[in-house]
Amino acid sequence: MSNLRDKHVVLGVTGGIACYKSADLASKAAQEGARVDVILTSAALKFISPLTFTAVTGRRAWTDMYTPDEAGRFPHVTHSRQADLIVIAPATANTIAKLAHGLADNLLTATVLDSRAPLLLAPAMETHMWEHPATQENVRALKERGVHFVGPEAGHLASGAEGVGRLAEVPTILGAMRYVLGLNGPLRGRKVVITAGGTREPIDPVRFITNPSTGKMGVALAEAARDLGATTVLVHAPLQVPVPYGVRGVSILTAQDMFDAVMAEVEDADVFIAAAAVADFRPARRAEHKVKKEGREGLVLELERTPDILGTVGERRQETGRPLVLVGFAAETENPVEAARAKLARKNLDIIIANDVTAADAGFAADTNRVVYIDREGRVEPWPLMSKAEVAERIIARVVEFGLLTKP
Ligand SMILES: Cc1cc2nc3c(=O)[nH]c(=O)nc-3n(C[C@H](O)[C@H](O)[C@H](O)COP(=O)(O)O)c2cc1C
Known part of the structure; x- marks a missing residue:
């Protein structure tokens, strides 16, 4: 553990x-x-x-x-x-x-x-x-x-x-x-950037669109990377658990903030793990003042796409070679393995962790997770129900095994 x-x-x-x-x-x-x-x-x-x-x-x-x-x-x-x-x-x-x-x-x-x-x-x-x-x-x-x-x-x-x-x-x-x-561990001298939490996309100064992510999985990954000696950075939306000791936290709110922070951090990173629940859509306009209910029967929000953080990191690494290892999560409600395999190929990832977020003992807010590990070399391994700390430890162990240490 x-x-x-x-x-x-x-x-x-x-x-x-x-x-x-x-x-x-x-x-x-x-x-x-x-x-x-x-x-x-x-x-x-x-x-x-x-x-x-x-x-x-x-x-x-x-x-x-x-x-x-x-x-x-x-x-x-x-x-x-x-x-x-x-x-x-x-x-x-x-x-x-x-x-x-x-x-x-x-x-x-x-x-x-x-x-x-x-x-x-x-x-x-x-x-x-x-x-x-x-x-x-x-x-x-x-x-x-x-x-x-x-x-x-x-x-x-x-x-x-x-x-x-x-x-x-x-x-x-x-x-x-x-x-x-962990200071002399196998990730000593390596920079690992991890994202965590659910982004907040403002509608007006007092309301926002978000999701049930608590950030527990990303925090567990940060602990596991730190335990092996990595210089660990956690780019996080609001969390329900503290940023771990020895991990540098970069606090953000929106998907755009997370995009900007990640792009600045991954330039010299060895590993990037995207575990945050990032909004895919945000309100196209943010009202300057609180939207009043008086005189309205309803409210229609126009949404627009947010920038694709993992996709952009994947594209940039084709030119820069960094980060050396790229890990994504696919939180799905149907056919998680198929969806994850497609995402792995589309976003140029090395490893993807698929989880079915409809299960009560896995996904959002739970302390446990049941995931399928999939990698670029074709391995597809359903892992048993484990604590998020154990899942994190296994993922980081795979990152180490994935050849990172043999690369410059
Ligand atoms: C009620 C009480 C509370 C104390 N709390 C502390 C403390 O929190 N920190 C501290 O440095 N010394 C505290 N002291 C003083 C130490 O007990 C004292 O310096 C003692 O010599 C420490 O010995 P040690 O370092 O070998 O344990 C306290 C003393 C008393 C009577």
Whole structure:
């Protein structure tokens, strides 16, 4: 489901009030398939029990540097060598200061110093502590050494004040963990542009024509591309899910806006995936003021065609050779496979994903999708019902396999 699967994650928990949220983080990371070993500082133990973490990870939680495990090994060395990623959430000002200066006075700081795994810090503290020149200097030094940070965010703090210092939300931290784990993946150095959401075509200043797209499929594709190290751009109409961490969002409203944004982004892209539900027609004229109902029995709207984004990208790549891989979706209500094959040929695509949007468990708004994978080489594969995240992961895996990496 995500690149956390089968990864060894060391989760450091330090003594801030936000550490109750790290139990949720540990649980979610374990649910995504990571092996999560939690190390708590003695200050964290004032706020939360190791038992909570053992219950959600199914693994022993660690607190003491001087107690060897059952095999006689000392935990800072085993954790530091096995970790694929060390994440500290929340990271206190105190622990950040220790890490900046190379201190190793507890199990967590000793593990970090002994490890060469990537390190991700999610700071949480009062605004004054965060903004203090000492903390800022420590953060700068750590960033210079390649340490990754997620947050802190602005908002309500435990003291009751509002300001910068809130722990990043758990889904954001999970996104950052996946981003860091993916940095050396097979799409490293490759630019992947994806579209998502349903465009809005205005009738007047308060009304528009749209469709039920939530953007979930495009967002899942962006996560899957990011997880493999791609520089990922999501050109999106309004979404019902957030733009994932580590993905650059370009927010648009109309099909014309999406056309303009995509043409600007695909020039240097390696992959383009069109997963948005783009209006084919728009009102020929947009009323300057709200259309009044008084004195009208009805209203006739004249519609005109919108520009063909995928078709234009397909045409341009015949001249420019870019993007290297072109993927489309065909959301159909009848004969989706036939319609998709015709679209693949007409628009010069490499891969097309056909889905029947009349099925209740697939298409718009659903968290699952049932699709048929079709490619230029003649493969037609009906895939079983899967989560949109799994469909996305499979599509991105096929993009990688499609020969992209053998091209310059
Ligand atoms: C109620 C309470 C809440 C605290 N919250 C934070 C916090 O959010 N961030 C922070 O940096 N320190 C916070 N502290 C201070 C740390 O607990 C203290 O600096 C401690 O030495 C941190 O140790 P550690 O980094 O080893 O976990 C808090 C202290 C108390 C008493």
